[in-house]
Amino acid sequence: MGSPGLAVSPWGCASRLPGGIRCQFAVSPYQLAQETPADVDDEYQWKGPFYFIQGADPQVGMMKAWKCGNPKDGDDEWGEEMKLTEQAVQAINKLNPKPKFFVLCGDLIHGMPGSQWRKNQEQDLKNVLKNTDQDVPLVFVCGNHDIGNTPTKETIDGYSKSWGDDYFSFWVGGVFFLVLNSQLFFDSSQCPDLKQAQDVWLDEQLAVAKEQKCKHIIVFQHIPPFLRNPDEEHSYFNLKKPVRQEIMEKLHKAGAISGMKGSESIGNIHNAIIKDFANEMNPENRQLSGTQTGIKAVFTGHYHRNAGGSYKGLEVVVSSAIGCQLGEDTHGLRVVVVTEEKLLHRYYSLNELNSQGIEKELLDLIAKQK
Numbered sequence: 016m017g018s019p020g021l022a023v024s025p026w027g028c029a030s031r032l033p034g035g036i037r038c039q040f041a042v043s044p045y046q047l048a049q050e051t052p053a054d055v056d057d058e059y060q061w062k063g064p065f066y067f068i069q070g071a072d073p074q075v076g077m078m079k080a081w082k083c084g085n086p087k088d089g090d091d092e093w094g095e096e097m098k099l100t101e102q103a104v105q106a107i108n109k110l111n112p113k114p115k116f117f118v119l120c121g122d123l124i125h126g127m128p129g130s131q132w133r134k135n136q137e138q139d140l141k142n143v144l145k146n147t148d149q150d151v152p153l154v155f156v157c158g159n160h161d162i163g164n165t166p167t168k169e170t171i172d173g174y175s176k177s178w179g180d181d182y183f184s185f186w187v188g189g190v191f192f193l194v195l196n197s198q199l200f201f202d203s204s205q206c207p208d209l210k211q212a213q214d215v216w217l218d219e220q221l222a223v224a225k226e227q228k229c230k231h232i233i234v235f236q237h238i239p240p241f242l243r244n245p246d247e248e249h250s251y252f253n254l255k256k257p258v259r260q261e262i263m264e265k266l267h268k269a270g271a272i273s274g275m276k277g278s279e280s281i282g283n284i285h286n287a288i289i290k291d292f293a294n295e296m297n298p299e300n301r302q303l304s305g306t307q308t309g310i311k312a313v314f315t316g317h318y319h320r321n322a323g324g325s326y327k328g329l330e331v332v333v334s335s336a337i338g339c340q341l342g343e344d345t346h347g348l349r350v351v352v353v354t355e356e357k358l359l360h361r362y363y364s365l366n367e368l369n370s371q372g373i374e375k376e377l378l379d380l381i382a383k384q385k
């Protein structure tokens with residue numbers, strides 16, 4: 016189709032912020048958004064509730080690879096994933112009101128850098144994704160299959176050429192969003208300088224977020240810091256304990272924002288107010304929606320199952336895959352509603368989202384927008 020509109024935060028480009036920060040538009044091959052919208056500064060301001068869609072791991076090629084018991088080279092067919100991703104795009108295009116964006120939290124394709132089907136997988140995925148409603152920008156996050164378990168400058172450059180920057184930030188309606196390259200946390204042995212650059216950048220970004228008095232901070236990365244418990248053992252599916260600790264603490268400390276009265280005291284409340292929609296619909300829980308602000312959450316994928324937990328009030332949300340499932344969950348997408356006081360999120364199966372859309376109670380929260 017070649018129409019413009021795939022990709023990208025048409026909102027507050029971080030390069031406009033103080034500190035000479037590297038430009039952060041995740042430019043897709045379909046859009047060269049050279050011009051910053053006139054109202055970009057507006058996105059620093061809270062304007063009312065909104066929502067976005069999070070997906071993870073279309074991982075084009077994985078289903079065949081697993082079926083034939085050859086995870087490494089068996090990814091020579093990907094019709095299943097194409098159908099599922101099409102279903103995801105169709106479901107998103109039907110939504111009304113439209114989501115502010117659709118973020119794909121990594122493992123876009125299964126073929127690792129250098130593998131033979133990679134190029135075709137990428138092209139086919141793009142051909143499906145470009146049918147996403149032009150008013151719904153796509154935000155891409157890199158996963159281990161996108162840049163390799165042990166990334167190098169070359170693999171990261173390859174990803175950036177194809178999908179955009181490996182880390183960047185953007186603003187939507189007073190909320191600060193950070194996209195991180197979690198492979199630099201997982202194994203930076205072949206690119207230590209790139210890891211350091213992201214660390215320095217992240218510190219700068221969190222300082223900017225504080226200065227601009229953002230309402231909430233929301234992080235997207237592929238590998239979850241942890242799956243359920245901050246103290247759980249390290250495995251393929253989470254980050255090593257010291258790295259995990261460092262990043263969680265960094266984000267936690269970035270909490271003294273937007274009138275929060277000390278992030279320590281708010282911690283327990285956070286646990287309660289960021290929670291699954293199912294709990295929220297229990298009227299007894301509604302009283303928890305007070306005036307506290309400054310919620311932080313990390314949305315991830317990689318696990319191919321739903322999971323999550325919290326660290327000092329900082330919520331880690333692990334979403335299952337659009338593509339191959341490794342547990343009992345359905346192929347799906349997560350709807351995330353951002354209100355002034357809280358985040359509400361719920362994982363929908365692709366079938367449910369396609370046939371019924373978002374349920375009324377969540378839509379009512381968004382409709383409160385003035």
Ligand SMILES: [Zn+2]
Nearest residue numbers: 122158159317
């Ligand atoms: Zn992964």
